[in-house]
Amino acid sequence: MASFSSLSASSSTSTPSFNLPAKTSAGTGSLSFHRARESQKSRARMVTVRAEAVDTTISPRVNALRPSKTMAITDQATALRQAGVPVIGLAAGEPDFDTPAVIAEAGINAIRDGATRYTPNAGTLELRKAICKKLEEENGLSYSADQVLVLIPAPYWVSYPEMARLAGATPVILPTSISDNYLLRPESLASVINENSRILILCSPSNPTGSVYPKELLEEIAAIVLSDEIYEHIIYQPAKHTSFASLPGMWERTLTVNGFSKAFAMTGWRLGYLAAPKHFVAACGKIQSQYTSGASSISQKAGLAALNLGYAGGEAVSTMLSSLQGAFYLFIDFSSYYGSEVEGFGTIKDSESLCLFLLEKAQVALVPGDAFGDDKGVRISYAAAMSTLQTAMGKIKEAMALLRPPVAV
Incomplete structure (x- = not known):
């Protein structure tokens, strides 16, 4: 599944609940009497305004946003565990191990050393230089420090369409199929590009499918690209990660997004970065200066320590990731079970009702595929101990045995 955004003109038709008074002439009375009279009128207007019902309507743009189902399922599973229900969480894409000690110590030392004040909006210079070194050594990409912006928070897959809507753009979803290993066909992209198309968002390795785009396929895709490479070091052999910006003619057309959450088990540190041509980074920097004023100083010290571990995190990260033996996700087609009746539960109508059934009966938390634009599947995050x-698989198998699929599997 991939998506790209088109700009769409929009205007607000709402009106304020009251208007400022029109300017009046000085009149013939004395100045002090005129001011007293205007003061009385102002107080009367304020009393009227306060007596009116408060306008509780929300901005149409915000109202149109849909909450993240990944977070909703995770929060629900957490609430059940706190109530004593032994739920197994395979919903959130989060490593089942702690941040490596050397990185955690860097964060602790940052607090002890007083590195707790504002940093430059774009991030500390030492961290941006370390990111530039990482991009050159690991991805073959050359950037200067002013072409890197440290972001907060790092985006995740289910939010792409909602982020586009929040920006006033129209997300266009391009369906992919399991027969193509959920990889985008260039002809499908070409068929929907028009004068309003602005950017293609591509995540490789993919969340939620785990698919990896081969270099040959990326070379056929010509667009301005937001390349989400957060899973670059969590990959099966013989698949190889290719940074979009490393391809001929794509450096100028690519915004590379990456972060520390997955490879370094730093999901709670909320730290990522953007590397792109300077005019893109400068524009993003202006937005960030108004939204967050920059990333946490403590997280930046920890991020610097992570990058200083060496190529791909060095031995510490290699040992940590060896227990996963690959990416985080499976995206499995369960649609043959839709329509099944379950005594005491009801009908399995779609991926959401299936996930609710598995949470209730198997006490395993998964994410419905409709959160990712494909209702046939369910995402399983297997970043957990064997x-x-x-x-979890035993519990899912027992629960699924209660279903009688309406069609042959």
Whole structure:
């Protein structure tokens, strides 16, 4: 599944609940009497305004946003665990291990050393230089420090369409199929591009499918691209990660987004970065200066320590990721079970009702595929210990045995 955004003109038709008074002439009375009279009128107007019902309507742009189902399922599973229900969480894309000690220590030392004040909006110079070094050594990309912006928070897949809507753009979803390993066909992209098209958002390795775009396929895709490469070091052999900006003619057309959450098990540190031509980064920097004023100083110190571990995180990260033996996700087609009746639960109508059924009966939290634009599937995050996964699969198997699929599987 991929998406790109088109600009769409929009205007607000709402009107304020009251208007400022029109300017009046000085009149013939004395100045002090005129001011007293105007003061009385102002007080009367304020009393009227306060007596009116408060306008509780929300901006149409915000009202149109849909909450993240990944977070909703995760929060629901957390609430059940707090109530004593032994729910197994395979919903959030989060490593089942702690941040490496050397990185955590850098964050702790930052607090002890007083590195707790504002940093430059774009991020500390030492971190941006370390990011430039990482991009050159690991991705073959050359950037200067002023072409890097440290972002907060790092975006995740289910938010792409909602982020486009919040920006006033219209997200255009390009369906992919399991027969193509959920990879975008260039001809499908070409068929929908028009004069309003602005950017293609591509995540490789992919969340939620785990698919990796081969270099040959990326070379056929010509667009301005937001390349989300957060999973670049969590990949199966023989698949290889290719940075979009490293391809001929694409450096000028690519905004590369990456971060520390996945490879370094730093999901709670909320730190990522953008690398792009300077005019893109400058524009993003202006927005960030008004939204967040920059990333946490403590997280930036930890991020610097992570990059200083060496290529791909060095031995510390290699040892940590070896327990995963690959990417975080499976995206499995369960649609043959839709329409099944379950005693005491009801009908399995779609991916959301299936996930609710599995949460209730199997006590395993998964994410419905409709959150990712494909209602046929369900995402399973397997960034967990093997014993946890084995227990979860056994529970899912027992629950699915209660279903009688309406069509042959």
